[in-house]
Amino acid sequence: MGRHDLNLLIGGEAGQGLVTIAMILTKALVRSGYFIVVTQSYQSRIRGGHNTFAIRISPAEIIASRAQVDFLVALNEETIQRHRPEMSDAGLVLVDERFAGGNDQVLKVPFQEFATDRSVNVAYLGILTQLLGLDEAVVFQALEDYFGAKKPEMTAANQAVFTKAVQWAEEKHLPETVRLAPATDRRERLMLNGNEAIALGAISAGVKFCAFYPMTPSTSIPLTLQAAADTMGLVVEQAEDEIAAINMAIGASYAGVPAMVATSGGGFALMVEGVSLAGMTETPVLIVVAQRPGPATGLPTRTEQGDLEFVLHAGHGEFPRAILAPGTVEECFHLSRQALFLAEKYQTPIFLLTDQFLADSYRAVAPFDIDSLETVKVGNDPAMVPEPYRRYAFTESGISPRLLPGLSEHLVVCDSDEHTPDGHITEDLTVRRQMVDKRLRKAAGLRAEVSPPAYVGHVSPDLLLVTWGSNRGAVLEAAATLKTKGQKVAALCFSQVWPLIPEHFLDYLLSAREVVMVEGNALGQMARLIRRETGFEIRRHIRRYDGLPITPEYVLQALASGATAAR
């Protein structure tokens, strides 16, 4: 018995402890064996305003967030007003009894009876434990782990409040409408969001240097790296600006360590000259761009996919690159690794393109098989290079042997000007042409390593939904829903958006009766890119650019109302 799919939304002001309650609960859910998809929605301010933390919960694997709310935990009255319209029929609202408003779906709790203002979070967790049917011990342990380090002296007091809240809830014989079906798959999982997974993936691959300038929603990547820096031997440096950040990473990479930066649109804009520098000097670098709505400062804490074309063409002049766009938190981990490997192998900037939704979306992730994870080997063996050593020696693959300065007697000379094979500045126009050709030859290698998009569903569908990046879950779930309704449907999900290899997907586009592109921007950038590379024009579009993530419901509603034409 119990819910197999529950969407719980906690809402309130920033600074009310909303994230604390939500993080502890999420951890407890993951430890209890539930799958989760978290959607965080917050404002560009520190206190006040209206924030939400939605946890979709299921004992079975789930891949997308949902718009409809089953269980609303309202930390203030505004939350009730704002989210009432999103409630499902059999939903429940949990509020402090001091708040006004409410009908029979509302459960009012006298929090002041068992908690002070400071410990009310703990009381909320007690009530939630009971209502969701979680194991008290698991929740309390999660709570302890969260606060433990900060205030161990609080354990006894917290325990008292927690127990009182649980007891109150037990005694009241509360409605069981939001009780969860028991979790069955009890394997241990990690609770990770997209940014943490990127940071961990990078560490596992051997990243040793990250420079950054704080920018939502990317900042938790360097912060996750920083928290691991002492243990893992990393230097994570807050730079004076984003220009410095990317140039530092390039310097570190030149000197011999896998290096990365993480930023968002406006910060990335400042890195663009550095991207071109990495391309010209053939210096490996991983650039994570966590998208948020632009232009300019835009909506700093919301989500969008508006920077695909920008990232693809960022930097003056021509040089090869690859852009990976993870669709899940697991992919964040693995593609972060792959990006570092590609960067080192092809000696060029490689991008990881995510967005605020995925960056902040916690999921239950199966542990990684650490033993099987290889690490990036930086540079070539100095004993094996032909003499005299030439950093930019012409080769068939375009990849020249890379040595590291100071680690052998060979000299490593890199130049942002056009250069001769030995790295020195030149204005010889024949060499220029050869060097352009050499650099661009690396694109063939990058093309050969492209991961094809995932195709799921009917082989010759009536409807093919195409998408990229973080919408994957929403699109797959929408497709699954349509399938249960008898539609011949399929989904094509890109986790690498450049290079595009028509052989990987053009047949899918051609064999579907109707193709609909789903993306989080206003101009249909991926659709344009597909047309540029294949000639295939996608005529129906589902786009979102109001700062919120695309959900399965959003896709289904848009389809029902006839997906829009191109702008």
Place this chain on the structure above:
Amino acid sequence: MGRHDLNLLIGGEAGQGLVTIAMILTKALVRSGYFIVVTQSYQSRIRGGHNTFAIRISPAEIIASRAQVDFLVALNEETIQRHRPEMSDAGLVLVDERFAGGNDQVLKVPFQEFATDRSVNVAYLGILTQLLGLDEAVVFQALEDYFGAKKPEMTAANQAVFTKAVQWAEEKHLPETVRLAPATDRRERLMLNGNEAIALGAISAGVKFCAFYPMTPSTSIPLTLQAAADTMGLVVEQAEDEIAAINMAIGASYAGVPAMVATSGGGFALMVEGVSLAGMTETPVLIVVAQRPGPATGLPTRTEQGDLEFVLHAGHGEFPRAILAPGTVEECFHLSRQALFLAEKYQTPIFLLTDQFLADSYRAVAPFDIDSLETVKVGNDPAMVPEPYRRYAFTESGISPRLLPGLSEHLVVCDSDEHTPDGHITEDLTVRRQMVDKRLRKAAGLRAEVSPPAYVGHVSPDLLLVTWGSNRGAVLEAAATLKTKGQKVAALCFSQVWPLIPEHFLDYLLSAREVVMVEGNALGQMARLIRRETGFEIRRHIRRYDGLPITPEYVLQALASGATAAR
């Protein structure tokens, strides 16, 4: 009698006076009624190296440079060695008799007989006057005008050297192989290069502010503006960096004057965040990008068309823009004006995309009809806006009334965050969507004002040459040559590369038997863009990326050897 088409190339080290000779000669040629196309090729150094200044000369209108040299003026021996292979059969080489090497095409002049090292430039001009058959008085006046301001005390000495040189040449009965056919069209013309024309166009339209950071090949735009600043009432400010430059221009534009920046690839890379700011705040700004070969520092003084896609997608987030790419010096003038008008009307960044070749290419330009040149009217009438004034009022066109701060009691509030119609920061997601739609609606207006590409030639040609920007002359001349050989040929030349309106040109592409794209980059960026916008794939390509401009010969040779396939 005499030459109707002569390609004269002066070569030597930087600092040898090559540019002085060439500039004076060019001015004299224009004043004498000749048409010219200048190609400057120089190195990224101040002294030494090898530079050239080629002047193609004709009494009739010419539109392209030429690769083959008819008359080589070699200021050093290296010039002879380097350029001998480019000489036409009936050509002439002019050298100082002290230099080694030479056959019967070589004319050796004993410069030390009539000039010191310091006045040898004047002697060269004397010899050239005689050889080309120019009017002594015209050349000497050009010389006087050039040196006049700097050293009036030199007039008599210069006159003596000049006369001696002319007399020597007269007495020697020199070959007449490079004598010019007399000029017939003696209307007055201006001698202008692309950068000067851009600056003058901007001044004529009312530009009042330009901020810049020096960067070849864009620097002569602000320098031309600066030279006119006192007279015309402009402020031209050298900024601390390119980021400051574009933000200053945006500030000036916000405060109410037409404003511009000029830069090249690497400097533009630093402006990218500012481009997005202009898009979001809806602030008019003209951005001139004079392309040079990248990536990174690349070849600072050479030419390329490698930044089309970069400029088109520069800036995070989505907002409308237009990119004009002049094909001639006249167009530099007129499109610079148009860009300022479009920027003001659509309140968004507008680009002028040129390159080193065009920037430095002098031409004889018919004087402009100044009376008919309108000036940009900045902002709306404060008396006419609905109250309360809202900087970002929603309108059907997407264009909101623009007032200027301090010029009325209305307050002008602009924001780089997403904002309400009154300009204040908002996180209302419904307003967000409406504002995106409003901004993007302006694209329809921009599309309606696109100048169609020029189509020249056969209506259903066997061969259609497509190009954009500064290659126009080379492509048109190549097409004309093929036509004289009986080919059914046409040319399609884009002077605006964004927006692209398929109705303007798709039929041309479809009705040609074979289409060949000619562009100055390695990846075929314009061809990709055309495919993205029309689905039409251009399969044959002529590309150049060695730093030199595309010439008619280059096009013809590439066609003869079968234009290459896409990379």
Place this chain on the structure above:
Amino acid sequence: MLDLAIYGDYETAWCPGCGNFRILPAVKKALAASNLAPHQVTFVSGIGQAAKAPHYLNVNLFNGLHGRSLPVATGARLANHTQPVIVESGDGCSYGEGGNHFLAAIRRNVDLTMLVHNNQVYGLTKGQASPTSDEGFVTKAQPHGVYAMPFNPLAVAVALQANFVARAFAGLEDHLVEMIKQAIAHPGFALVDILQPCVSFNKVNTFGWYKNRCYTLPDSYDPTDWPTAMVKAHEWGDKIPLGVIYKNNRLPFEAHFACLQDMPLVRQPVAKAKFQELLAHFQ
């Protein structure tokens, strides 16, 4: 003095108790005392909590990019040098991302007033160290404390002989108003660095911390004496001086331009006859 109500009364996005709440009314009072009606002044700001401040004023405002308020203000002022321009932003924005513009603005000496809400932390991005964070300041991004020497904006401004360099404290309103007023009145570039407690992320440099250390410079202090000013600018720790640290009297940048003597650019038409003459140079 103008009525303060003309500058409006807005809801803010700041945390309760934030030092920014003390600066806002001081700015209004200084504007009123300077006789600047809302349309007679232009504010330019960057991005951060402090940079939101002008949104809570009824004035002309260009709220630009993080770190880029000074160049926007410079352009705006040069386009219309009859309109007073006030730059308002945070320490991160002004001295971190915008560091190069800070140096250039001092040197250029355009007549701008620059108000920096210096809370020694990046507020809006949740508490990383800012350039002015003290050595050893612990944050999530600097878990072992800041290793770098703090940026001393006053020392740099005085070292470059900026036209007007002052420090104020959000907790001392009258003095703050006076500093802003003087900065507005002083020709050329004028900096007021305002110590501003951030109650959410800076638990070290609190109201109490500043209060215990700040003192106002005595009347006897001579802000035109450069070597003394240099030493004063360096005072930090147990004693923190407030007041006008240094004053210079260089010509404002805009005063150099012959073409700006009669009219601001924004009112100048295109003179066709002169353009015709200009073209003659190219014949």
Place this chain on the structure above:
Amino acid sequence: MLDLAIYGDYETAWCPGCGNFRILPAVKKALAASNLAPHQVTFVSGIGQAAKAPHYLNVNLFNGLHGRSLPVATGARLANHTQPVIVESGDGCSYGEGGNHFLAAIRRNVDLTMLVHNNQVYGLTKGQASPTSDEGFVTKAQPHGVYAMPFNPLAVAVALQANFVARAFAGLEDHLVEMIKQAIAHPGFALVDILQPCVSFNKVNTFGWYKNRCYTLPDSYDPTDWPTAMVKAHEWGDKIPLGVIYKNNRLPFEAHFACLQDMPLVRQPVAKAKFQELLAHFQ
């Protein structure tokens, strides 16, 4: 001392008579005297005439973007802090485009040596004013002379108490060699601003101009006395001091990192066991 020949002998792209020709051999001598064989040192430069200098040395070199040599050098040094890193570029590159990095580098105090060829002009782009151009310096871009106050790199560095601040003159080789040597030897960030005549574009600050004004600081001068150093840093005009203006002894940035105590990053493998432990925090 190593043989100077190991640093090679290259053709340059400089103008005959340029001050850069005096700096190049001095750098070689300082390297040799510091016992740094070609592969034992890494140069990082920006873009400009000066920035080409390391191309004329047989060393490891990363020649990056205009203005961005310091961050590249910082990254390179942190990745391998056993390798000496020398930054060499022009005044425009270092103090103009790169101004923000200059401030940050001083504060961060990474062990770098920064050599600035200060010709008070933008050479490679043909003679516009640089940040260090004197007021009134006339160029095509500044036809009425520079209006801005010159940037005084020494004053800013001393104001921020940089670890090592020196000035040298291209025309005084032995002294220049000594300054570079000391800068290399001094831990932390070390600046040597080198006055370098540009014969093509700076007709004011010529060899003679500098020669007539430059004097070396006497032995009695105490570079650890900050207020005196501040005043010295300001001396410019009739008398221009050469020598170590200021010295500080802050810990170099890289010395703060526990993880750098045993080995540079470039030699550290990924510790799988530790990674396993790290993941446990996310359970």
